[in-house]
Amino acid sequence: xxxxxxxxxxxxxxxxxxxxxxxxxxxxxxxxxxxxxxxxxxxxxxxxxxxxxxxxxxxxxxxxxxxxxxxxxxxxxxxxxxxxxxxxxxxxxxxxxxxxxxxxxxxxxxxxxxxxxxxxxxxxxxxxxxxxxxxxxxxxxxxxxxxxxxxxxxxxxxxxxxxxxxxxxxxxxxxxxxxxxxxxxxxxxxxxxxxxxxxxxxxxxxxxxxxxxxxxxxxxxxxxxxxxxxxxxxxxxxxxxxxxxxxxxxxxxxxxxxxxxxxxxxxxxxxxxxxxxxxxxxxxxxxxxxxxxxxxxxxxxxxxxxxxxxxxxxxxx
Numbered sequence: 570x571x572x573x574x575x576x577x578x579x580x581x582x583x584x585x586x587x588x589x590x591x592x593x594x595x596x597x598x599x600x601x602x603x604x605x606x607x608x609x610x611x612x613x614x615x616x617x618x619x620x621x622x623x624x625x626x627x628x629x630x631x632x633x634x635x636x637x638x639x640x641x642x643x644x645x646x647x648x649x650x651x652x653x654x655x656x657x658x659x660x661x662x663x664x665x666x667x668x669x670x671x672x673x674x675x676x677x678x679x680x681x682x683x684x685x686x687x688x689x690x691x692x693x694x695x696x697x698x699x700x701x702x703x704x705x706x707x708x709x710x711x712x713x714x715x716x717x718x719x720x721x722x723x724x725x726x727x728x729x730x731x732x733x734x735x736x737x738x739x740x741x742x743x744x745x746x747x748x749x750x751x752x753x754x755x756x757x758x759x760x761x762x763x764x765x766x767x768x769x770x771x772x773x774x775x776x777x778x779x780x781x782x783x784x785x786x787x788x789x790x791x792x793x794x795x796x797x798x799x800x801x802x803x804x805x806x807x808x809x810x811x812x813x814x815x816x817x818x819x820x821x822x823x824x825x826x827x828x829x830x831x832x833x834x835x836x837x838x839x840x841x842x843x844x845x846x847x848x849x850x851x852x853x854x855x856x857x858x859x860x861x862x863x864x865x866x867x868x869x870x871x872x873x874x875x876x877x878x879x880x881x882x883x884x885x886x
Contacts, residue, residue: 577649579731580610580718583694585702591711594618594625594703596652597731598717601691612717613654613687619680620847621712623822625703627674627851628661630818632695634672635663639812640859648741649733652693652716654686659716661693664744668862670812671748671854680848681714691717694731744863748854751839751863755829758805758840759789766826766844769794770817773810784808784837784858787828800833808837809859816853822846839863 577599586593601611618624631650653660659681661674678684693716761769786804787794797804805828807813823844830840836857843852856863 577692577694577733578609579694579733582696582731583699585699585706588713591713592621593713593715595715595719596693596695596717598652598691598693599649601689603687603689608689608691610718611687611689611691612715613652613689613691614659614681614684614714614716615719616684616714617682618676618712618714619682620822620849621709622706623819623846623849624676624680624712624714625706626818626822627676627846627849628695629700629703630815630851631661631663631672631674632700633815633818634665634670634853635695636666637670637815638666639669639809640667649692649695651690653690654688654716656685656688659686662745664741664863665812667859668741668744669809669856669859670815671744671863672815673852673854674849675852676849680846686716694733747863752829752841752854754831755839755841756831757827758803758830759787759794759826759828761794761826761828762792763824765793766823767820770813770820770826773813775811775814775817785810786833789828794828800835802833804833805830806833806838806840806857808840808855808857812855812859813842813853816842816844816851819844819846819851 579597579599581597583597584595586595598610598612601608603611628650635648635650648663650661650663653662657678659676661676663672664670665672785807786797786800787807788797788801788804789795794805800806823846825845827843827845828840829843831838838857839855841852841854843850
């Protein structure tokens with residue numbers, strides 16, 4: 570597997586601190602692209618989170634996936650999540666080390682107390698002390714979120730004080746594109762209310778980090794999901810149920826569970842599992858098998874081979 574080394578330089582570690590009137594979650598950034606071009610430490614947002622505990626647990630879930638391998642588990646460095654400001658939301662994303670699980674936390678405008686965000690994409694530092702501090706959050710006291718350096722850091726910054734060098738598999742980059750192409754063909758297959766969502770997710774097996782079970786199928790039945798041994802009509806594929814373990818982080822604040830995927834045709838296929846939270850959504854998209862990463866699915870090449878893509882290429886050439 571081809572790898573390059575990504576050097577991440579942060580102005581200081583991300584931290585959860587006590588501030589006047591509540592707490593401050595400062596997420597430090599390293600390298601990124603904004604409408605103004607490349608920036609060393611871009612800033613996308615500064616404002617209140619309306620559901621602090623849910624946001625903290627959701628961010629931890631994304632970080633959990635970044636540090637996990639569900640196939641051929643090995644000890645190694647994990648990549649920091651990527652955050653994108655879209656104007657109306659903050660999107661935190663990561664891939665598992667095996668590239669078979671894509672995690673995405675969308676903090677929507679209502680989760681940001683109605684505030685807008687900047688535009689751009691960068692890495693954010695999620696270090697072990699920050700993870701421990703977020704894990705200890707139990708209430709919903711006011712929480713101010715800052716993504717990027719504050720004004721004092723900008724004016725006093727002389728150079729990066731936190732550096733990380735992590736291996737960056739090329740397939741990790743390709744996986745971002747493949748996951749988007751695959752999920753574009755998904756339809757909503759089931760939606761469970763909070764109580765049924767929590768009950769169903771808590772019945773799933775939890776592995777120690779390596780998914781050993783194959784695909785299973787579930788059938789929407791009323792307001793819940795019923796496991797089945799074969800892909801009957803209307804069934805949804807759940808390939809490697811242990812790979813949904815990160816969703817356990819947010820069950821206390823879940824308001825619904827939505828399941829997306831293609832129609833069952835007898836083969837193990839990808840599916841997406843979205844937990845709805847107050848003002849945000851946490852989604853895990855699973856590859857068809859724990860041993861298959863998204864980077865090798867070939868959906869991007871198929872999309873580029875269409876006549877429409879060829880016509881578009883002629884327009885920009």
